[in-house]
Amino acid sequence: MTAQPQPIDLPAVKDAVEEITKEMFACSDRGEATKRIGPLSEVDTRQFGIAILTREGDLVCGGDADTPFSIQSISKVFSLELALERYGEKLWDRCGRDPSGDPFNSIIDLERHKGHPRNPFVNAGALVVIDALLDALSADEEVQAVIDFVARLLDGEAFSLNEEIAEADRTGSHLNRALLSLAKHFGNVNNAIADVLRAYVRQCAIELSCRQLARVGRFLMLEGPDDRACPREDAARRARRILALMMTSGQYDGAGEFAYRVGLPAKSGIGGGILAIAPNTASIAVWSPGLDESGNSLLGTRALEMLTDRLDWSSFGRVRTR
Template sequence: MDLSQIVEEIVAAMRDADDRGTVANYIPELAGIDPAQFGIAIVMADGRMIAGGDADTGFSIQSISKVFALTLALGKVGDQLWERVGREPSGNAFNSIVQLEQEKGVPRNPFINAGAIVVADVNLGGHQPRVAIGEMLRFIRYLAEDDGIAINEAVAASETATGFRNIALANYMRAFGTVRHAADLVLGTYIHQCAIEMSCRQLALAGRYLMLDGMHPAGGRVIPPARARRINALMLTCGHYDASGDFAFRVGIPGKSGVGGGILAIVPGRASIAAWSPGLNANGNSQLGTRALEELARRTGWSVFSPTEGDA
């Protein structure tokens, strides 16, 4: 199998695709992103990088940041986190408030907005948002081995000005005690982590620890093996909101999407993959990113459900 050729052919197919989805126009700063863009990068377990298209173009990682935030929060409080947030698929939109009301302020999982706000509350840890945000940036830069990764302040300001539903979620959970800091402080942390900007190459590099059972490729352990496997499990079951089951059915790889059009996907023991195209489908996931990963899984045989893995 020639992985470079597969990537080249996927990039060509995505370049010619007619239905590219719709950009996240409810965040003004993202509304003007050109939907013609598509990039993909794959980092193999042996360190090889295969990339194509707009793989070096920076984009707002948005909800993909929830993977890294969850990793940090579990390092702080361990399994106590699960007393405040669940581990089940939501079956509802990522910003739904209805389910939160029915379940007494405990979010279904850490990858919907309500759950990620609880995780941000844990990571805030009594500090000012700039401390928690700085910790998040340092962690991602360490994972990707790239000190150039930064927050897009224009995106953060745009989300702050329009994030009324997130404000409602945070305040509602504070009424139940699920969120323990002032809502504006928690949301400051959450919004700025979502506004981190990365390219496909950088994002694929940052995901390597989940491919390598919790190890950093440069040496040293990021998280215990069991925790890496559990984060991957949550990505598979909850990483694409109310389309998580469909993504597992079609692709069969743990993945986390963001409304900036990115997807981080992990093939345990084999590859860390980042795909990006800003046009979204009806569920808020990248239209072409999802298609590209489905094609990649089909061509390579990469799936956590395969009895034998494809070779690259």
């Protein structure tokens, strides 16, 4: 049964976005940009953007909402949607659905589970998901499938893929190569390691603004896209599954803290973006490049906590009666 939509007070949403944007720009503790990918380490951490797309189609933005940023691991949501559409429940023969208390790039966790990743949002899991897609597509076709999916949800609006970031990520991805080698050792990677890695870093290098990311997230907010060549119920079921995984695993080893503070399913990326979903209510994108210890946007998390508190949006129920 679909939960009844929470009422949306648009003036309250606009006021909250305006107040939160001011507070975020006034913050002195902004975290540090990732050092894992050279070009991303140079991004100005003084930036902050937020965009909210409501179920009625109203778009409310604040700060640097039109500045493109590298979505990085947020792209795992899109490749997971494509893999679930193609393979359905068979995908879980190769990847788990449990949260991990280890860092997102832990090789120890993968060894402990004999090449079977804990969930599709840790790096090992995302790589196995891409390998599954490569069983049917080439590396170029896999990336194009993700790009086409995003483009369709943006109604053809232009966006870019940053080749410099992709190449820097590819040449520096020694740990991801090790994860792939270990999974291949246990028989859970079928394709060439170079092909899987190339597809992975290129989809991570997609650049979207908060305004665009909130629009792309609409397919999860409304429980599945309307324009897919499959029954609406199938798309809605996939959306529900993905949201569950975003809640338990979307913020890596910080997922429990994030669920406690924010109360919405979300997926982060080390580029500083977070896509959060208030089911059947709103798709929310925030971005600030400074990260916390778990690799999630420090100000982005803080902004979402303030937003859900002020608007009383939570997957765990409402606090205020009206």
